[in-house]
Amino acid sequence: MVSIAGANLLLPLTILGFFFLPHTFSFPKNHLLWSILLGFIGWSLLTTAISPYGAHWGSWFEELSTILAILPGIIVGSSLTRIQRSYRIVAVVLLLVAGYAVWQFFFGWDIVRGWQPLRFQFHRYHAVGLQDFHLTYAGVIAVCLPLAAAVWSTAIGSFVAVSGVAAVMATMARSMMGAMGVSAILLGILGKKKLRILAVTIIVALLVLPQTVFQAAGERFARGVAINSEKAGEGDPTRRYLWLTSLAIIKDHPIAGVGNNRWDEAFFTYKIPFDGYSSTAHPHNDFLSTAVEYGIPGALIFATFWFAFLILLVKRPTDEPNEMREYRIAGLAGILTILIGGLVQCYLTDAEVSLQVWFLTGTLISMISTQQMVMIRSDNR
Numbered sequence: 573m574v575s576i577a578g579a580n581l582l583l584p585l586t587i588l589g590f591f592f593l594p595h596t597f598s599f600p601k602n603h604l605l606w607s608i609l610l611g612f613i614g615w616s617l618l619t620t621a622i623s624p625y626g627a628h629w630g631s632w633f634e635e636l637s638t639i640l641a642i643l644p645g646i647i648v649g650s651s652l653t654r655i656q657r658s659y660r661i662v663a664v665v666l667l668l669v670a671g672y673a674v675w676q677f678f679f680g681w682d683i684v685r686g687w688q689p690l691r692f693q694f695h696r697y698h699a700v701g702l703q704d705f706h707l708t709y710a711g712v713i714a715v716c717l718p719l720a721a722a723v724w725s726t727a728i729g730s731f732v733a734v735s736g737v738a739a740v741m742a743t744m745a746r747s748m749m750g751a752m753g754v755s756a757i758l759l760g761i762l763g764k765k766k767l768r769i770l771a772v773t774i775i776v777a778l779l780v781l782p783q784t785v786f787q788a789a790g791e792r793f794a795r796g797v798a799i800n801s802e803k804a805g806e807g808d809p810t811r812r813y814l815w816l817t818s819l820a821i822i823k824d825h826p827i828a829g830v831g832n833n834r835w836d837e838a839f840f841t842y843k844i845p846f847d848g849y850s851s852t853a854h855p856h857n858d859f860l861s862t863a864v865e866y867g868i869p870g871a872l873i874f875a876t877f878w879f880a881f882l883i884l885l886v887k888r889p890t891d892e893p894n895e896m897r898e899y900r901i902a903g904l905a906g907i908l909t910i911l912i913g914g915l916v917q918c919y920l921t922d923a924e925v926s927l928q929v930w931f932l933t934g935t936l937i938s939m940i941s942t943q944q945m946v947m948i949r950s951d952n953r
Contacts, residue, residue, distance in 0.1 A: 573665050573712055574702050576924050583637075583927070586644040597650030600941030602884070608877040613639070615873055616832060619866045623831020631833035638926040645934020655899055655935065656723045663720040663732045666713060670739035673699035673709065677742035677786070696788035699742035703924060707917060710745035711925035714752055714909045715932060718759060721770050722902035729766070730773045737777035741786035746796040749789070751913035753778050759905040762886070767898055811856045811916060813846040818855040820844065821864050829867035838864065854921065858914030861921060878911060881933065884940060896939065903936045 613636055620632045648654045680697035682688045690697040691706070701709035717736035721729040740748045752774060760771030782790025820842040821830060830838045835854055843852075855861045863871035885904040892900075910919050910929055919925045 573662065573669060573716070573928070576703075576927075579924070579927050583641060583644070586647075587640055590643045590647060597647060597938070598941070600646060600937045602937055602941060605877065605880060605884070605937065608873060608880060609639070612870065612873045612877060615870050616866050619828040619870060620832040622828055623834055624825070625830055625834040625837040627831065628833045634923065635832060635921060635926070638923055639930050641927045641930040642934035642937070645931040645936075646938040648931075649935035649938030652893075652895055652899075655719075655939070659716070659720045659723045662716050663724060666717065666720055666732060666739070667735050669701045669709075670713070670735040670742075673701045673739045673742040676700065677788075693744065694788035694791045696744075696786075698744050699739070701739070701743075706743040707745050707747070707919075708922050708924050710740045710743040710748040711910060711913065711919045711922060712928055713739045714748045714913070715906045715925065715928045717752075717774075718755070718770070718902040718905040718909075719899060719932070722767065722898050726766050726769055729770055733770050733773045734777045737774055738781060738786070741781050741789040744789045744792045746793045747913040747917040748909070749778060749782075749793050750797075750916075751909045754912050755905045755909040758908060759901065762901045762904070763898065764894070767901055770902075809846070809848065810850045813844045813849065814852070814854075814856050815860060816844045817842050818857070818860040818864050822860075822868065825864075825867060827867045827869065829863065829865045829870060832865050835861070835864060854918040856917055858911075858918055858920045861918050878907075881937075882907070885936060900936060900939055903932055903939070906932055907936070 616632065616636060620627050620629070648658045676682060676690055676699035677696055680690050680692065682690055682700060684702060690700060692698075698706040699709065700706050701713075703709040703712065713736050717733065721732040721736070723729075724732060737752065740752060756771045756774040756778070759774070760768045763771060782793065817839060821838045824842070825838075839852055855864055859871055859875060862874045866874075882904070885900060885907075907929065910925065913919055920929060
């Protein structure tokens with residue numbers, strides 16, 4: 573959450589510890605999930621090797637290595653104590669960086685990077701927290717917010733939830749605003765009393781803050797989805813042309829795609845003519861991005877993994893402890909936020925966000941596996 577450089581230094585050390593230090597946990601035996609994930613990694617390796625634009629191995633390793641964050645996540649998820657301790661620390665960090673982001677929103681200076689001015693829009697600034705980009709910061713906050721709030725009491729958790737929403741508002745990230753709203757509704761439907769209170773808190777904050785403290789974020793969201801009262805500047809057709817360009821690339825490279833990190837070269841060749849592109853950095857859709865890079869088979873494998881993972885999370889063991897259930901549903905909400913936001917933005921190719929997502933994925937897989945082992949032992953007794 574604080575530094576990608578710090579995460580890159582700590583991740584290899586944690587992985588070495590995973591393999592060589594004494595274990596107090598068992599590796600989750602979810603063979604289907606591991607098989608699908610390994611299949612995706614293998615397919616991405618193959619398609620990168622045969623890319624018509626040349627293999628980009630450094631980029632492939634940088635992007636796919638974030639999946640290794642599953643391993644420390646497995647360690648954390650194997651114990652309720654570890655989950656609580658880790659995500660309480662996350663909550664404290666979230667509060668600190670949220671305060672800094674709100675400061676950036678109003679005053680517009682990134683003092684960490686030497687008082688650099690931030691992007692200005694609607695009389696306010698796009699906060700970036702301690703990240704390099706406002707969408708990256710919004711994604712990092714959104715993925716860990718539900719679980720970081722759930723590990724505290726209802727009162728403190730609600731305060732963490734409002735702070736997280738305020739942090740996302742400060743970025744003016746429309747994709748995360750909408751995705752957090754949808755996942756909060758699901759959090760309320762699937763959760764019990766404590767999670768329902770958190771869900772209502774998030775939804776109310778999403779509705780009230782853009783109309784009061786963060787009016788610039790509300791205006792940007794309204795214009796982005798073309799529901800503002802003014803005619804000028806409604807909507808942004810860029811995504812439509814990026815998606816059409818992506819489909820054109822996929823049509824010509826349906827099986828193996830164009831290889832990892834070859835969007836720029838492919839976009840130059842297949843670009844749908846349009847004079848008003850506001851960004852051409854990526855397809856603005858995680859699943860289209862996967863299909864462009866690794867072909868339709870790669871996108872199907874990728875989607876199958878997340879579908880199987882979400883189905884596993886939604887299942888409700890009848891004798892699951894309340895705390896374990898709350899944390900599982902809260903983690904599900906965090907993952908859903910990124911997957912929903914990824915329908916109109918690319919989050920999973922962003923290393924900072926991807927590390928958080930895969931870490932949480934490992935935590936949840938381990939949590940489910942640990943509960944299954946407890947149930948098996950109880951049945952045997």
